[in-house]
Amino acid sequence: MSTRIAKPRSRMRKQPRQARSRATVEAIIEAGAHVLSALGWAGFTTNKVADAAGVSIGSLYQYFPDKLSLVEAIRRRHFDQVLSVIAESAEGDKPLKRFAQELVRGMIEAHSIHPTLHQVLLDEAPGDRGSRAAHASFQSRYLDHYTAAVAQYRRRRKDNETVARVLSSAVEGVIHNAARRDMLEAPELQKQLVELICAYLSGAGRSV
Amino acid sequence: MSTRIAKPRSRMRKQPRQARSRATVEAIIEAGAHVLSALGWAGFTTNKVADAAGVSIGSLYQYFPDKLSLVEAIRRRHFDQVLSVIAESAEGDKPLKRFAQELVRGMIEAHSIHPTLHQVLLDEAPGDRGSRAAHASFQSRYLDHYTAAVAQYRRRRKDNETVARVLSSAVEGVIHNAARRDMLEAPELQKQLVELICAYLSGAGRSV
DNA sequence: AAGAATATAGACAACATACTCACATTTTTC
DNA sequence: GAAAAATGTGAGTATGTTGTCTATATTCTT
Numbered sequence: 001m002s003t004r005i006a007k008p009r010s011r012m013r014k015q016p017r018q019a020r021s022r023a024t025v026e027a028i029i030e031a032g033a034h035v036l037s038a039l040g041w042a043g044f045t046t047n048k049v050a051d052a053a054g055v056s057i058g059s060l061y062q063y064f065p066d067k068l069s070l071v072e073a074i075r076r077r078h079f080d081q082v083l084s085v086i087a088e089s090a091e092g093d094k095p096l097k098r099f100a101q102e103l104v105r106g107m108i109e110a111h112s113i114h115p116t117l118h119q120v121l122l123d124e125a126p127g128d129r130g131s132r133a134a135h136a137s138f139q140s141r142y143l144d145h146y147t148a149a150v151a152q153y154r155r156r157r158k159d160n161e162t163v164a165r166v167l168s169s170a171v172e173g174v175i176h177n178a179a180r181r182d183m184l185e186a187p188e189l190q191k192q193l194v195e196l197i198c199a200y201l202s203g204a205g206r207s208v
Numbered sequence: 209m210s211t212r213i214a215k216p217r218s219r220m221r222k223q224p225r226q227a228r229s230r231a232t233v234e235a236i237i238e239a240g241a242h243v244l245s246a247l248g249w250a251g252f253t254t255n256k257v258a259d260a261a262g263v264s265i266g267s268l269y270q271y272f273p274d275k276l277s278l279v280e281a282i283r284r285r286h287f288d289q290v291l292s293v294i295a296e297s298a299e300g301d302k303p304l305k306r307f308a309q310e311l312v313r314g315m316i317e318a319h320s321i322h323p324t325l326h327q328v329l330l331d332e333a334p335g336d337r338g339s340r341a342a343h344a345s346f347q348s349r350y351l352d353h354y355t356a357a358v359a360q361y362r363r364r365r366k367d368n369e370t371v372a373r374v375l376s377s378a379v380e381g382v383i384h385n386a387a388r389r390d391m392l393e394a395p396e397l398q399k400q401l402v403e404l405i406c407a408y409l410s411g412a413g414r415s416v
Numbered sequence: 417a418a419g420a421a422t423a424t425a426g427a428c429a430a431c432a433t434a435c436t437c438a439c440a441t442t443t444t445t446c
Numbered sequence: 447g448a449a450a451a452a453t454g455t456g457a458g459t460a461t462g463t464t465g466t467c468t469a470t471a472t473t474c475t476t
Contacts, residue, residue: 018423018472042250056424062424065465159399162394162396165385170404176381196378203407222452222453225453226442228443228452232454253432254434255432255433265435266455
């Protein structure tokens with residue numbers, strides 16, 4: 001006869017009240033991100049996370065009802081970090097080249113936090129519960145930066161939607177590949193990526 | 209005192225002799241690729257594969273000593289398929305645009321077989337045993353196509369290595385992203401990807 | 417300082433997965 | 447056509463993972 005909430009275990013089982021427990025939760029999320037980034041979804045076990053965080057498995061389940069909700073928390077935190085980094089790197093009115101440079105710089109910084117976490121969160125980690133919404137929202141806000149750039153710098157107006165998608169996934173691909181081989185900081189790579197963006201947006205292909 | 213071979217369980221436990229068993233092995237590999245592509249590395253269990261192949265779990269272990277050797281077989285087969293498709297799509301002397309078109313067409317075909325298998329094999333599936341070598345060999349043969357194109361179509365000679373890597377990972381990124389949202393066959397996407405390649409290789413960025 | 421609220425620990429139950437083994441069935445060989 | 451070789455089977459074992467429960471330790475309130 002209790003007032004059962006629709007999704008009893010959607011977010012957090014118990015709100016941390018004391019400073020001590022807030023630190024515990026923070027440690028768990030941070031350790032979780034680390035394990036997920038280093039070992040991938042398959043190696044992501046709650047016991048390993050608790051171990052890496054220096055807490056017991058019991059403490060973990062005190063705040064996260066299940067594995068998915070923990071991933072959810074990691075996802076939320078990481079996406080927020082990425083978006084804030086990118087957002088501040090690309091705003092205002094700048095020439096194309098400068099925009100590209102700052103975008104690339106922002107992307108690299110965002111991925112330097114946890115080199116492979118981003119890709120793992122996007123591809124491996126399941127997103128069944130309420131994450132579809134968060135995921136989509138992130139993707140759309142993420143695309144906005146590219147869409148704005150495309151609208152601002154491209155001469156042609158057709159297919160702007162597709163162009164933004166192509167550009168963003170191309171940039172992601174390069175960053176991801178570089179992260180995998182630990183070459184995110186290589187300056188030639190940054191330069192070439194900037195050139196790729198500029199070349200595509202200034203539309204040199206149609207003349208040939 | 210026996211003559212122990214260095215890697216007793218590296219490849220196959222038993223060679224299939226009759227046609228029946230060859231079909232079994234084939235069915236297992238095919239089913240394995242399917243499961244891996246659909247469910248990812250985390251959902252890739254030997255029981256599911258045996259089930260999907262319509263054989264018993266015992267039969268699977270008759271030919272594959274462990275899970276890794278099965279992944280190895282899947283990897284080998286898929287990479288061979290991809291390379292052969294790409295190889296025949298990009299050879300001879302063609303204008304840049306035509307090369308780009310055929311490359312894109314080839315990549316899309318290669319990934320249409322099992323949309324996400326490629327990425328799963330590259331990122332998720334572990335490659336501990338002898339796979340590092342096969343993996344590196346594939347990557348290098350894979351890059352060769354891009355390097356050849358870069359050398360042939362670019363005016364500048366500097367940083368050709370980096371340019372090839374940037375180009376290949378950009379193309380991979382776009383293809384991968386399209387595969388994830390089931391848009392591999394969208395014609396605007398193909399067109400835009402071709403334009404991206406042409407724009408970058410014909411080097412329009414430096415003039416701005 | 418004592419009792420209530422909060423936090424942590426780790427043994428344990430329930431379940432999933434990789435892989436084995438003793439035996440059944442089919443094909444080949446003579 | 448019978449013995450031998452090859453192939454196929456699936457319950458069973460060992461191991462690891464998720465998530466629970468209860469006992470204990472720490473912090474807050476008054």
